[in-house]
Amino acid sequence: MENYQKQSAYRVMCSEVNRCVGQRINLQGWVHRIRQLGKIAFLHIRDRSGIIQCVLEGEWAQKSLSLESVVAVKGEVVAAEKSPGGFEVIVQSLEVLNQSESPLPFEVNKDRLNVNLDTMLDHRVLSLRNQQEQVTFKVQSVLAGAFRDYLTGQGFMQIFTPKIVAAGAEGGANVFSIEYFEQKAYLAQSPQFYKQMMVGAGYERVFEIAPVYRAEEHNTSRHLNEYTSLDLEMGFIASEEELMNLEEDMLRYMLQAVRVNCREELKIIKVEVPEIGSIPRLTVAEAQQILQEQYGKSSPKGDLDPEGERLICHYFEEKENSAFVFLTRYPREIRPMYAMPAADNAEETASFDLLFKGLEITTGGQRIHNHKQLIESIKGRGMNPESFSNYTDVFKYGMPPHGGLAIGLERLTSKLLDQTNVRLSSAFPRDRHRLTP
Structure with missing residues (x-):
């Protein structure tokens, strides 16, 4: 020694x-x-x-x-x-x-691992030694650091909120329940309630980088049951447009940080980081119309399915050379109870998604800040307001107009690096069937 x-x-x-x-x-x-x-x-x-x-x-x-x-x-x-x-x-x-045991489960020193995804994940620590795999997590680290640096520069404060909660922020059944001494608790789907509480506590601008949990039985290349969420919330906004403006500028800053700090890594994987100009913005209804007219593609009510997301991104990639697209004005029925109704149409919300290379990476929007309106919205979803009293009571005592957004870090990383599966951007992914290593 x-x-x-x-x-x-x-x-x-x-x-x-x-x-x-x-x-x-x-x-x-x-x-x-x-x-x-x-x-x-x-x-x-x-x-x-x-x-x-x-x-x-x-x-x-x-x-x-x-x-x-x-x-x-x-x-x-x-x-x-x-x-x-x-x-x-x-x-x-x-x-x-x-001394390492020999032979290894697979060759680590190849430029690209020539193994299937399950083998790679079963021997995750070994696969993470591969240079190309390490690029992913260097880029991801830079993205998260730039998110923090940008928001700190804009007067935001980093917060740390509970991941064991009494109720899900989104409602519905896609929560993991756990035994918490003599009562039932859940793993947090989102820091949404706590972000809003911190805005209401007078901090005005807050952000968090933390895991969130979704008990969705998906088993696709785009879903994880535990992922890292880049969350922010800000008070005293006039509309959701401010949030989209902020995200546009923030992503520009984050991608520039990757270009500067990961120059050699990007050469290894032969990936070019896209430039961000003015990101196209259109309503969901407008997107559905484009899909129908250009591709003969029908869409579910008030939303786009995965194929529709890919096609609309392809359309704007060719039309405006933009890898990003904002979709706005989602119907109230498919948005959470805290989503603010649009000023000119109560059936729509002042909310948006951001698509990147055919995949949703962000959900955001303005929130309801009036206590009475929030209670009515909860009731309108068939839920009991008493179940959310620790959250809703905050709105009795002066909550400013506010809104926020959340970016899935693994999805952003995966699409930026042109990966075929979001699991490749998680060091130790948790999905429908994987709980180890």
Whole structure:
């Protein structure tokens, strides 16, 4: 242990080797690749920053190593034109900190994992070591960080709300129930009630990055039962247009952060981040009309089905070169009880969805802020207002006009990287059949 601690104190990352020519350094990481060439072996070591080639000669070239073993190497850095990156390390000593079992369930060091999704997820930690898989979560981290940075710059405060709740925010049956001592509780579908409460508590602008839970029995490439929601709520708005303006500017900021901070990662997966101009905005009814006229596509009442979402995005990709589309004015009957009725049509709501490359990634809108109106809306859904009294009582004491939105982080990441399944953007996905690892 003493030897390991001494090594750790002087560790150099793979990405820093180019600054250490002529120096004796210590590297630590995973064995990414081994190539034997007579009495010489070329060892590629991988750490969180990248990969560097090490040259093993003499006794070190004969050392038994398996892929993905954890090693510590000491050696001298030299310039080498033929080496990846132009530098390599001439090994002077090598210690195996933890030998990996062999053979591996699949080859981790390929550019792209050549395994089916279930195998990848069954061995999730191993698959996450793949460089292409790591790109996903670097991009996702940057997206979440940029979401936070942008909103903080706009006067928002980050909040942290309960995930064990007494009632679902959306109503309906798609909640996970749990035993909570002597009573029944649920996993939160959304921080919706608490976001609104914090606005009403005088904080005005709040956001949260946290998991939410949906007990929906979907088993599709677009659904997860636990996902990360990027939520915000803001007070003193005039209409839902302010929210769409905010999201448009926020997404522009987030995608620019990905371009700047993930330049090398985007090259690995050969993905271009779309530019955001003015995102098209149209009502659901207008979208349905376009689908009917352009594609002969009928739609469910007041909404678009998955095929309709893909087609309307395709239409605006070709027409306006926009990967994003706002859909507005959803009917009251398919929106939650807190959705504000539209000012000019009480049967519609001041709400919207944002579609990205054919998939809904955002739901948002203005909320009801009048206590009496909110109670009537709850009753109109056939629900008992008493069940929501801890939420509705807040509206008795001065709630400003307000609204907000929520972005599914995994969906945003998945579509941005052109992935075929949203599970690929979840480190440890939870779906209809997967509860491990």
